[in-house]
Amino acid sequence: MEDHELERRLRDSRQTFAKHELKEWTFTALMRTEVHNRAAAPGRDAFWQWSRTLRGAFAALVVGLVVIGLARIGQIAPNPASATTVQQDEVDMDGSAPFELVRLLRVYPEEGNEAAYVTTVWGGVANEQLIYNQVLAAGSQPMSLQALALLGSPKQMVMVSALGPEGGLWLDLMSYDGQKVKTYRGEGAAAVGSDDHAGPARLVSVDESQEFSSSLPTTVWVVWTRLVDGEVRFSPTSEIVMLKGESLLILGNTNIDHLPEPALLPDGVLEHQDMGFIASRPGQTMLKLVPAVYPGHSGELKVNVLLNNREELR
Amino acid sequence: MPGVKAELPVIETNQAEQLEYLMRRFGTQVMQLAYFYLKDRHQAEDLAQEVFLKVYLNMDKFRGDSSYYTWIYRITVNLCRDRHRAWSFRNLFPVKDIGSRVIGIETIESRVLKQLEADEIMAEVLCLPIKYREVIVLHYYHDLTTPEIARVTALTEENVRVRLHRGRILLKQRLEKRGEAGGGPRT
Numbered sequence: 001m002e003d004h005e006l007e008r009r010l011r012d013s014r015q016t017f018a019k020h021e022l023k024e025w026t027f028t029a030l031m032r033t034e035v036h037n038r039a040a041a042p043g044r045d046a047f048w049q050w051s052r053t054l055r056g057a058f059a060a061l062v063v064g065l066v067v068i069g070l071a072r073i074g075q076i077a078p079n080p081a082s083a084t085t086v087q088q089d090e091v092d093m094d095g096s097a098p099f100e101l102v103r104l105l106r107v108y109p110e111e112g113n114e115a116a117y118v119t120t121v122w123g124g125v126a127n128e129q130l131i132y133n134q135v136l137a138a139g140s141q142p143m144s145l146q147a148l149a150l151l152g153s154p155k156q157m158v159m160v161s162a163l164g165p166e167g168g169l170w171l172d173l174m175s176y177d178g179q180k181v182k183t184y185r186g187e188g189a190a191a192v193g194s195d196d197h198a199g200p201a202r203l204v205s206v207d208e209s210q211e212f213s214s215s216l217p218t219t220v221w222v223v224w225t226r227l228v229d230g231e232v233r234f235s236p237t238s239e240i241v242m243l244k245g246e247s248l249l250i251l252g253n254t255n256i257d258h259l260p261e262p263a264l265l266p267d268g269v270l271e272h273q274d275m276g277f278i279a280s281r282p283g284q285t286m287l288k289l290v291p292a293v294y295p296g297h298s299g300e301l302k303v304n305v306l307l308n309n310r311e312e313l314r
Numbered sequence: 315m316p317g318v319k320a321e322l323p324v325i326e327t328n329q330a331e332q333l334e335y336l337m338r339r340f341g342t343q344v345m346q347l348a349y350f351y352l353k354d355r356h357q358a359e360d361l362a363q364e365v366f367l368k369v370y371l372n373m374d375k376f377r378g379d380s381s382y383y384t385w386i387y388r389i390t391v392n393l394c395r396d397r398h399r400a401w402s403f404r405n406l407f408p409v410k411d412i413g414s415r416v417i418g419i420e421t422i423e424s425r426v427l428k429q430l431e432a433d434e435i436m437a438e439v440l441c442l443p444i445k446y447r448e449v450i451v452l453h454y455y456h457d458l459t460t461p462e463i464a465r466v467t468a469l470t471e472e473n474v475r476v477r478l479h480r481g482r483i484l485l486k487q488r489l490e491k492r493g494e495a496g497g498g499p500r501t
Binding site: 001003006009010011012013014025026027031032034035036038039040 | 329330333334337338341342344345346355359362363366367370371435436439450454455482485486489490
């Protein structure tokens with residue numbers, strides 16, 4: 001697209017905007033009166049704020065209860081304006097009790113439209129608080145929702161895989177640090193670690209909260225491990241090339257009790273962080289995994305960290 | 315917004331009348347600007363009221379160094395940024411995505427959003443990272459010049475130009491991707 005074409009479309013869009021129904025959405029007399037009332041009684045404003053907060057909390061509670069009610073009813077008939085739980089799981093996403101409740105919902109919009117799918121994460125003491133939701137694109141077909149163990153961390157991640165509208169395979173990995181959910185997204189067979197001939201998955205963060213901190217999305221490399229006859233097998237590779245600053249997640253789809261503890265060479269190329277490792281300086285290093293249940297065996301992942309030459313990644 | 319930059323009459327009335335005048339003059343623009351940040355009609359209405367309360371409380375501090383609309387827009391931008399940064403806001407259930415589907419009520423907002431989303435470029439503008447979205451919106455939808463955006467957003471003019479440039483590049487990439495993929499993988 002040429003620059004002048006974009007300019008034209010933006011200008012046209014502004015005209016469309018001016019003609020929109022938003023044009024009828026005005027700052028009403030009622031709103032002005034509310035401001036006057038608050039302005040006339042500034043001492044009352046603190047009460048107004050509290051009152052508003054309480055009203056908001058009450059409304060949120062009512063909406064929450066309705067949504068929870070809809071979500072907890074597993075087998076609602078597929079009528080318009082209803083939701084059905086496709087799959088749910090309790091996952092220790094933040095590494096502490098209580099576990100989070102992760103749910104994949106099928107939502108039926110207005111009659112005639114096809115169903116939409118929503119992933120929700122519920123936290124709080126009784127899983128009463130909706131902390132995250134993600135809508136899959138229209139036409140996507142979810143394949144699975146799965147909890148995954150992270151090496152070197154008590155936390156677990158959630159993986160949602162889906163067939164996109166164009167038939168491609170999509171993967172969302174979600175982590176939760178107790179305050180916010182981060183989502184990493186990838187495309188293709190490599191993303192689910194199912195193809196031994198494919199490269200390791202390189203996923204891009206889609207976390208909106210990074211909008212203020214950086215225009216560059218965070219990328220992570222995801223390497224999978226399996227225990228085969230006591231040996232740790234990295235899937236689909238035993239060597240990985242990263243850029244400085246990128247993160248590395250080691251995911252295990254084995255029993256969590258069998259997860260090996262990672263050991264790093266003391267060279268500072270990789271540094272352990274909350275959910276995995278970060279490439280902190282250029283160089284080569286080795287990540288060694290020794291399974292607790294098979295101490296005589298191990299697995300090694302060679303990591304080559306580059307400064308910033310993206311071309312060398314290939 | 316057409317006419318926004320017209321010189322305001324000298325207001326020599328009491329503060330309540332000034333407030334009423336400013337709300338009538340800028341209320342809708344403020345609310346619509348807030349909508350571009352918050353993407354929620356009720357949040358935008360609430361924030362617009364907060365803006366004018368702040369205007370009222372600080373009216374005696376306004377020295378006329380800038381125009382009313384620059385001053386009010388700056389307050390709006392600051393409040394929107396604060397609201398957007400708030401954890402509680404970022405994690406609100408986005409009505410835009412599933413609210414109307416779950417509840418099944420055809421609200422004015424859902425109709426408006428459908429129209430907005432039908433407008434491809436508008437939808438992509440709304441999905442831009444906030445730092446690019448705000449300069450694009452102020453420039454293309456509120457007709458502010460680069461120096462005016464700089465004053466409203468407390469950025470340097472150079473920074474505004476850079477963000478406008480990068481925002482346009484991002485928009486182009488998104489629109490081209492949308493064209494290729496026929497809508498993108500996720501909403």
